[in-house]
Amino acid sequence: MKKLLPLLLLGLALLAAALLRARFTLADAVIPAGEKPAANPLKGFMAWGENYRRDPLVAFAYIPVYWDELEPRPGQYDFAALEERCHFARWRADGVRLVLRLVLDTPGEQARLGLPQWLYDEMEGAGTWYDGDYGQGFSPDYTSPVLQAAHRRLLAALGARYADDPQVAFVELGSLGHWGEWHVDTDAGIEPFPPQSVTDGYVQDYLDVFDAHTLLVRRPCALARDRGLGLYNDSFGLPDSHNEWLDWIENGYTSDQSGEWMPGMPDFWYRAPSGGEFSPRQESGWYFSAGQFSTTLDLLRRSHSTFLGPNAPQSGELTGTAADNLQTFVAEMGYTLGVRGCRVLRGVLSGKLEAELTWQNTGLAPLYGDWPIALELRDTGGHTVWSGQAAGSFSRWGPGTHVLRVPLEDTARLPAGDYTLWVGIVDPLTGRPGVALQMEAPRDGALYQAAAFRI
DSSP states (O other): OTTHHHHHHHHHHHHHHHHHHOEEEEEEEEOOOOOOOSOBTTBEEEEETTSOOOOTTEEEEEEEEEHHHHOSBTTBOOHHHHHHHTTHHHHHHTTOEEEEEEESOOOBSSOOOOSOHHHHHHTTTOEEEEEETTEEEEEEOTTOHHHHHHHHHHHHHHHHHHTTOTTEEEEEOOSSSGGGSSOOOGGGTOOOOOOHHHHHHHHHHHHTTSOGGGEEESSOOHHHHHHTOEEEEEEETOHHHHHHHHHHHHHOEEOTTTOOEEOOOTTGGGTSOEEEEEOTTSOGGGGGSTTTHHHHHHHHHHHTBSEEOSSOOOTTTSOHHHHHHHHHHHHHSSOOEEEEEEEEEEETTTOOEEEEEEEEEOSSSOOSSOOOEEEEEEOTTSOEEEEEEEOOOGGGOOSEEEEEEEEETTOTTOOSSEEEEEEEEEETTTTEEOOOOOOOSOEETTEEEEEEEEO
8 A cells, every 4th residue: 555655646646737737618719811901000101201191001101311410410419300300209199110221322413411521521531422323422431440430339329219119110221322222333433332341340230239130131141141131122013123132032142233142031031021112213003003013912922021112102192993902912011910710718727717819920921029919808798807918929920820828817716707808919109909900800999809708
């Protein structure tokens, strides 16, 4: 008997442990997908930041950061002027995120010095004043140690101001080339674009202050590949140039700027976004015309784009078939999330509830943010009797199905009765559920009924 006692105690312990883990199912709901919502936070079109407007298809505002305006004197940054010029407060009130790009060289009808005068003087004018096909302007000498040191200080200031601001969604790595697009017009007499040994230093300035997965570069390069950066294509939609860009991403390429081999960045969009703007060589409506739209949509899907602009068409600008195509296009961009299945479980001994949520992303990309999941239990009168939040893993949820089990804390003592479970995604900019989900289910704002059950 003495030999059997330890085995009996072990068996009882294992039984107790099993009972503690045991759950029984209160609900096992299957939820149809429904139509894809077009408008949503952190996906869609991008407007010019300076030109404030309300548009349900606009989720981003493009913020060009001009160095000469931001730092008129060494170490003195006029963020207030930038935020007023680009309407930060008004965009925030509308739930619109910002995409920043630092621009040092803007060709135009009249030559403009994009650097602060004090920096130009410290550099002793190192660079090239040009007058070419793009227009007139000044291309700085990117190899200048004076410029590089000042750029490092500027990025540190930008990071201190905006790296933790939930309104600033992404940062495009401008800094280099005309319009921050990483190319120069050598036919205008400008010195050749610098090699990776130089450009990597500029990229590192951004990596030192911003999360890598919020950064986008114009062209693939080794450091961007290794650190998981995104990409933006400012010539979106023209088949020849767009397919060339896609080939760079898949297979690598020899840079027409530096002559160096650049590695590809296949599947970069799993970690960081794909963005850009429509090529200005065509009217925006052309991309959505009956004869062109199938190509435009195919290029979107192959690019896994989350945002495009700021030269995207406005709501109401297009009519007929083109307007319908525009809605289809925006709905297809970025992520599209919904709950397809919901099991509500209850502990045999504890009585505590758990929800097993089967999410599906039918979009082209993840939601690039681990936003909280909002949960509510409501009684038959529609009153909320319990609410809580769970951590989402949306930044790692690409297209496909993803299962998440969530304990509903402090639910063991709910009285007997009928309940419904409601689910939503919290937008950190507002602190409230704010994402339209692809679910054919009862809806209350941005909360959706996932299951009904009885205790």
